[in-house]
Amino acid sequence: MGRGRQRGRSQRKHFKESRENVWKRPKSDAPDNAAVADKPTWEPFLTDNPNFEEYYKEQGIVKAEEWELFMEILRKPLPAAFRVNSNSQFCDEIISILENDFVKSLQAEAIEGGELEAIKPLPWYPKNLAWHSNFSRKEIRKNKILERFHEFLKLENEVGNMTRQEAVSMVPPLFLDVHPDHFVLDMCAAPGSKTFQLLEIIHGASEPGTLPNGLVVANDVDFQRSNLLIHQTKRMCTANLIVTNHEGQQFPGCRLKGPSDNLPINQLSFDRVLCDVPCSGDGTLRKAPDIWRKWNSGMGNGLHSLQVILAMRGLSLLKVGGKMIYSTCSMNPVEDEAVVAEILRRCGDSVELLDVSDKLPELIRRPGLKTWKVRDKGGWFTSYKDVPQNRRGGVIVSMFPSGKNLKDSTETTQENENGGVQDECKETENSVVDAIPDEPVVEISDLPLERCMRIVPHDQNTGAFFIAVLHKVSPLPDFQEKPNPRKHSSKKNADSTVKSPPEEAVVSANTEPVESPVEKVQEEDANSEKDDSLVEPEKKNTEGETTITEEKEANPPSQAGGKRKVPMQGRWKGFDPVVFLKEETLIDSIKEFYGIKDESFPLYGHLVTRNTDTSSVKRIYYVSKSVKEVLQLNFAVGQQLKIASVGLKMFERQSAKEGSSKPCSFRISAEGLPVILPYITKQVLYTPMADFKHLLEHKSIRFPDFVNPQLSQKATELVLGCCVVILSDGEEPVKADASTIAISCWRGNNSLAVMITPADCQELLERLAERTPKTGGGSVDGNNGDSVAMETA
Numbered sequence: 001m002g003r004g005r006q007r008g009r010s011q012r013k014h015f016k017e018s019r020e021n022v023w024k025r026p027k028s029d030a031p032d033n034a035a036v037a038d039k040p041t042w043e044p045f046l047t048d049n050p051n052f053e054e055y056y057k058e059q060g061i062v063k064a065e066e067w068e069l070f071m072e073i074l075r076k077p078l079p080a081a082f083r084v085n086s087n088s089q090f091c092d093e094i095i096s097i098l099e100n101d102f103v104k105s106l107q108a109e110a111i112e113g114g115e116l117e118a119i120k121p122l123p124w125y126p127k128n129l130a131w132h133s134n135f136s137r138k139e140i141r142k143n144k145i146l147e148r149f150h151e152f153l154k155l156e157n158e159v160g161n162m163t164r165q166e167a168v169s170m171v172p173p174l175f176l177d178v179h180p181d182h183f184v185l186d187m188c189a190a191p192g193s194k195t196f197q198l199l200e201i202i203h204g205a206s207e208p209g210t211l212p213n214g215l216v217v218a219n220d221v222d223f224q225r226s227n228l229l230i231h232q233t234k235r236m237c238t239a240n241l242i243v244t245n246h247e248g249q250q251f252p253g254c255r256l257k258g259p260s261d262n263l264p265i266n267q268l269s270f271d272r273v274l275c276d277v278p279c280s281g282d283g284t285l286r287k288a289p290d291i292w293r294k295w296n297s298g299m300g301n302g303l304h305s306l307q308v309i310l311a312m313r314g315l316s317l318l319k320v321g322g323k324m325i326y327s328t329c330s331m332n333p334v335e336d337e338a339v340v341a342e343i344l345r346r347c348g349d350s351v352e353l354l355d356v357s358d359k360l361p362e363l364i365r366r367p368g369l370k371t372w373k374v375r376d377k378g379g380w381f382t383s384y385k386d387v388p389q390n391r392r393g394g395v396i397v398s399m400f401p402s403g404k405n406l407k408d409s410t411e412t413t414q415e416n417e418n419g420g421v422q423d424e425c426k427e428t429e430n431s432v433v434d435a436i437p438d439e440p441v442v443e444i445s446d447l448p449l450e451r452c453m454r455i456v457p458h459d460q461n462t463g464a465f466f467i468a469v470l471h472k473v474s475p476l477p478d479f480q481e482k483p484n485p486r487k488h489s490s491k492k493n494a495d496s497t498v499k500s501p502p503e504e505a506v507v508s509a510n511t512e513p514v515e516s517p518v519e520k521v522q523e524e525d526a527n528s529e530k531d532d533s534l535v536e537p538e539k540k541n542t543e544g545e546t547t548i549t550e551e552k553e554a555n556p557p558s559q560a561g562g563k564r565k566v567p568m569q570g571r572w573k574g575f576d577p578v579v580f581l582k583e584e585t586l587i588d589s590i591k592e593f594y595g596i597k598d599e600s601f602p603l604y605g606h607l608v609t610r611n612t613d614t615s616s617v618k619r620i621y622y623v624s625k626s627v628k629e630v631l632q633l634n635f636a637v638g639q640q641l642k643i644a645s646v647g648l649k650m651f652e653r654q655s656a657k658e659g660s661s662k663p664c665s666f667r668i669s670a671e672g673l674p675v676i677l678p679y680i681t682k683q684v685l686y687t688p689m690a691d692f693k694h695l696l697e698h699k700s701i702r703f704p705d706f707v708n709p710q711l712s713q714k715a716t717e718l719v720l721g722c723c724v725v726i727l728s729d730g731e732e733p734v735k736a737d738a739s740t741i742a743i744s745c746w747r748g749n750n751s752l753a754v755m756i757t758p759a760d761c762q763e764l765l766e767r768l769a770e771r772t773p774k775t776g777g778g779s780v781d782g783n784n785g786d787s788v789a790m791e792t793a
Contacts, residue, residue: 047075052282052295058380059372061331062456073458077136078286081122081167081462082153083197084129086204087236088161089674089741090767095128097770102149109135109145122167124363130170132461137164159763160235165193166287168455168465171363172274172325173197175356175469180206181213182271183626187248187314188278189218190225192232198274199236209678209737212240215626217270219244219251223574223644230645237671239624243645245575248275249309252640253317254633263636264629271322275314277307279328279335283464286457297375300332304399307339315343315351318472323354326468331456333372334399336466337449340368342398343470344447348477354469355451364459368452368468371444374399383441401445572642576610578631583614586666590651593664593721595681608647621647622672648672654722654746667722668744670756677736683718683747684736686728687711693768695725695745696761700753718747725752727768741768 053071056062062070084094098119106118118135121128133140140150156162173194178184178201189195195218206212218233218241220226226245233241246252254268280299285291311326318324326343328335344353357367374381376395381387384397384405397405452468581587587603590596598604606628609617623631627647634641650672654665668676687695690707703712727741736742741764744755754761 047285047289047292049292049295051297052292055297055375056331058375059333060369061333061454062458066458069458070456073461074285076286077138078166078284078463079461080133080135080137080140080153080164081170082131082133082157082162082164083125083170084131084162085160085196085236086127086129086200090161091129093767093770094156094161097152098131099128102152106146106149109143122170124360125170125174130167132167134461155759155763155766158235158759159757160237161763163193163196163232166284167460167462168283169193169329169463170197171360171455171465172276172327172467173201175359175467176272176274176323176325178202178205178272179214183214183269184216184272184274185251185270185314185317186216186218186274186276187251187310188220188276189243189274190220190222190229192218192229194274194276195229195233195241196236199233199238199241202240203236203238211624211675213624213626214271215240215242215624215630217242217244217630219246219248221245221247226644234645234649234671237648237674239622239648239675240627241646242627242630242641242643245642245644248277249306249313251313251317252637254630254637254640256633256636260636263632265633268317268630268633268641269319270317271319273314273318273322273324274327275311275324276327277303277310277335277339279303279307279330280332281329283329283331283457283466286463297332298394300330300334301374301376301394301399304334304338305396307335308342308398311339311343312346315347315470315472316476320472320474322472324470324472326470328466329463330466331454331464333369334374336454336468337368337370337372337445337452338399338401340452340468340470341401341445341447341449342403345398345403346477350472350474350476352471352473353448353451354471355448356453356469357451363455365453365455365467366459367450368454368466370449371401371442383443385441401443572639575642575644577612578634578643578646579609579612580605580631581607581609581614581617581620586614586617589664590666593719594668594676594683596676596679597681601676601679607650618653619649619669620651620666622650622675623647648675650676663719664721667746667755668724670744670760673724673742673744677724677740677742680724680736683721683723685711685714685718685723685725685745685752687725688729689727689768692725692727692741693765695752695754696743696765696768699761700751702751715747715752720747720749722755723747723752725754 057064057067084091084098088094098121102119103117109118119131119133122130122132135143135146140146140153153162153164157164170193176184176198178198180202182202184198184202186195186198195216198216202212202214202216218229220229223245226243230243233243244251252268256263256266259266280295280303281288282291282295307328311324314324314326326340330336340353344351374387374395376387376391381395381400383402384395384400387395397403452466455462455465455467457464584604587607591598591603596603603622606623606625608621608623608631609619610621611617623646630641631646634643648671649669651666652669654667668680688708691701691711694707695701703715706712706715723745724742725745726736743760743764746753746755
């Protein structure tokens with residue numbers, strides 16, 4: 001979900017979530033009279049735009065009798081919504097708190113505000129995991145009575161147990177039918193809430209204690225927004241994620257020419273694609289009211305071509321049999337139905353629009369439109385034939401329901417089966433009606449666009465969203481598009497037509513696998529990025545470290561047979577390289593120190609760093625089998641993927657003096673602990689509830705100060721360095737699994753100190769307080785320490 005790079009990104013930049021629903025008065029409007037200087041310089045947004053009202057009345061998005069209610073709801077602040085992480089250690093407990101505490105404690109405030117319920121689960125979201133509040137985010141922040149609820153939401157969001165996300169934004173991943181072994185591409189992923197959902201689905205459907213065989217590739221064109229995406233998704237603590245930074249319409253296919261004996265995959269393709277494209281964003285008016293004053297019909301027209309080419313690129317990367325979601329947070333049919341209609345025309349029978357009306361029956365949605373109009377420069381057009389020649393650069397034929405230039409068609413006659421002639425515009429099978437001379441032609445699409453769905457705000461007190469589910473049933477067809485009259489730069493609104501392919505990149509001398517020319521064209525476009533487009537606004541990586549600039553290759557690839565050389569056979573500018581860690585001495589020291597057996601949890605081949613100098617590596621990341629295979633392919637094809645983040649941070653170099661000289665200088669990160677915990681056999685300390693809570697409360701305990709005196713001796717027996725403290729109600733070791741509460745700690749000379757964030761300490765203390773019996777006793781309320789390992793933000 002998002003808006004265009006030139007307009008929408010600046011809108012989001014200036015409208016921060018922490019900012020009140022007001023807009024600063026321009027300097028030119030500032031009062032000159034000192035007598036009125038004490039008047040406020042802030043004023044409420046105007047929730048009115050005559051052009052917006054005229055446009056959507058004409059388009060028939062809602063019925064005339066619904067219009068007043070539609071506008072009334074649009075002018076109200078958007079209620080807050082949030083989703084509980086289904087893979088959270090405390091998922092059931094958080095849902096219980098919502099159901100048994102906040103539903104009741106906030107009820108009086110809801111009634112005072114005229115609402116029947118304060119919070120309630122979204123009826124269409126599975127397992128009561130998503131919740132709707134009848135308070136806006138501003139009300140939750142400012143209302144003193146809601147302060148406890150606000151602090152609860154902030155804390156659980158920070159530690160990854162919950163995600164604050166607009167309700168309609170949660171819908172697309174639910175229709176994608178993701179399985180744990182699927183390769184999933186999120187083409188325009190920032191800020192990352194839907195990516196987080198996709199990761200939840202992949203992990204939730206896999207067997208407990210195992211990593212899924214699938215992965216998610218989350219891509220966004222904007223470098224700074226990619227950092228926001230990384231921050232969001234790292235709360236998931238997953239080794240099955242790659243974050244990339246490409247223009248979606250040029251996302252690389254990473255294809256080898258023919259199979260390789262050394263690589264398990266020879267092309268990067270996906271079982272599922274989420275194509276949530278940049279859009280004008282008028283479906284988010286309730287959340288971002290600054291759009292009211294900025295909105296105009298040209299915003300949607302200007303993004304239409306980019307949306308088409310993004311969707312086509314997504315389909316070219318999709319495997320046959322796979323599904324793709326096309327979605328926007330816009331109500332504009334030029335960005336919605338017109339784009340879906342155009343990609344269906346291009347793809348023919350190779351792609352079908354699925355009817356998913358029987359899925360999520362409690363979700364109120366409306367069918368897609370079959371007819372609409374296009375507005376340009378104050379005028380309305382019902383058919384491309386009516387568009388003046390001088391405006392055909394801004395209004396293109398694919399924006400209309402039929403997608404045809406009917407004026408040119410009617411001038412061309414053809415023989416029918418009986419030897420006669422007929423008007424071609426009458427052959428469109430109900431795509432045109434009222435084709436009377438001198439009368440406007442009203443086009444009605446003959447495609448099944450009613451299978452699309454549009455969510456409008458007043459049906460469920462939400463924002464607006466558009467969703468279409470596409471199924472690729474065969475390779476894309478062999479065809480050539482006519483050139484578009486309007487030429488778009490690849491850096492702006494990409495041309496809606498597929499251009500003739502240049503000579504394809506040579507990756508190897510093997511025979512290339514058979515694919516359609518459309519896929520070849522899209523692949524070529526993906527491989528045609530220029531070096532000067534790789535300079536990023538920030539010269540630091542996602543962890544704030546100084547990046548290594550791109551080095552010139554000593555042996556640049558040569559051109560073979562007159563064909564283009566493979567692009568980007570080196571590192572990307574502004575990005576640290578991705579390097580497999582092959583230092584056996586270092587890996588063996590980690591395995592020995594923590595007692596990890598390679599056959600149960602393989603480290604070789606699964607550890608990567610972002611620094612080619614292994615002697616100064618600060619962080620080591622763990623990648624799943626699927627991510628490992630993609631990285632190997634990426635190296636083989638010349639590092640075409642511009643990777644901003646990969647894998648799960650598993651180990652960090654200890655910078656303290658006492659840590660640098662010990663047998664293992666790397667500690668286990670809090671993010672990586674849940675994954676590696678079941679396989680650690682050394683440096684483990686089992687503590688009862690009283691000492692565990694004491695450690696969390698004070699952040700550090702001197703050995704003589706343990707409540708249980710036996711722990712003092714056991715702690716001194718640990719080797720200096722990182723250790724893992726596991727909550728256990730007994731002295732005997734327990735088998736660690738996905739239900740074990742544990743934290744990373746540092747065993748110093750005389751004390752034990754926690755190595756987790758204050759937020760994680762607070763969250764764990766609150767959850768443990770609910771489990772501790774009121775009578776005390778230091779047990780875990782009969783749960784034998786059962787929960788799952790801690791995740792940190």
